[in-house]
Amino acid sequence: MNILIFGAKGYMGGNFFRIFPGSFASDVDIADTKAIGKEIDRIQPDIIINCAAKTGRPNIDWCEDHREDTLRSNVTGPLVLLELCQKAGCYFVHMSSGCIYHGDNNGKGYLENDPPNFFESFYSRSKIWSEQILKEFPLLILRPRMPFEGKPHDRNFITKVLKYERVIDVQNSMTYAPDLFAAAKKLIEKRITGIYNIVNPGSISPYEIMMLYKKIVDPSHNVERLDANLLGSVTKTGRSNCLLSSEKLRTQGIELPDIHQRIREALKEYA
């Protein structure tokens, strides 16, 4: 079985490459129809996993000032892959994001078919635009949120939050990265299609994580609580804070451990 991964030099792509040993990694521009066509002819993939995207460095604020690049990678590219996957009869897996919602949906968390409601950042809008088109076709769309793990990495949510002197105390859904890749592998092996939120059940706030970090990893770490209303004063664009439901994932027999358990495990590994 040939698996072709785009964006394999990135955080998600590198992890998919590890869980599917023997897969092919490509750094061809996903918006370049000719080049992607050549890759597909050369590798003859059964499965294409799209992890290529502009996610911004150091963060999504970058996308505000690089709209053409972001549009090309996050919207045009996925559509090129969709068309060529359909033509080649490949099973297509696309990385979306849970950062397209705001709020907790009256405590229930947002379901996969709830319409997105967070449009403040260009990054989130670009993820919404591509997802809205892709969801009309038979492919697998994965929505993780704020992925974290026990090893430092600039994409690890714990590593990201450690850089801030003040953090918000708003409950969020988050994803333990090893659970994301294990769940994705199961869905891919069963050739499941549709949208799946991949988050650990329960919720936690960035401030709570930092309090646990102080307790488990480094008692000398200093952090203050930032009023969520003041977040706009330290970022260029809005940030999504939301709860997602993991109920649909459960219907596939995939039950992830509670978020608090995973955060503690990750922090112990961090320590």
Ligand SMILES: NC(=O)c1ccc[n+]([C@@H]2O[C@H](COP(=O)([O-])OP(=O)(O)OC[C@H]3O[C@@H](n4cnc5c(N)ncnc54)[C@H](OP(=O)(O)O)[C@@H]3O)[C@@H](O)[C@H]2O)c1
């Ligand atoms: N990490 C998170 O917090 C998170 C959370 C939820 C969802 N996601 C989603 O997961 C996916 C992967 O994210 P990630 O964290 O792995 O991001 P990442 O580390 O920035 O990796 C993305 C990779 O895609 C490459 N790329 C960008 N535009 C491309 C194009 N047009 N053609 C080919 N490659 C291109 C990037 O190269 P350059 O660096 O050269 O641009 C980079 O190597 C994205 O769709 C993202 O929205 C991420």
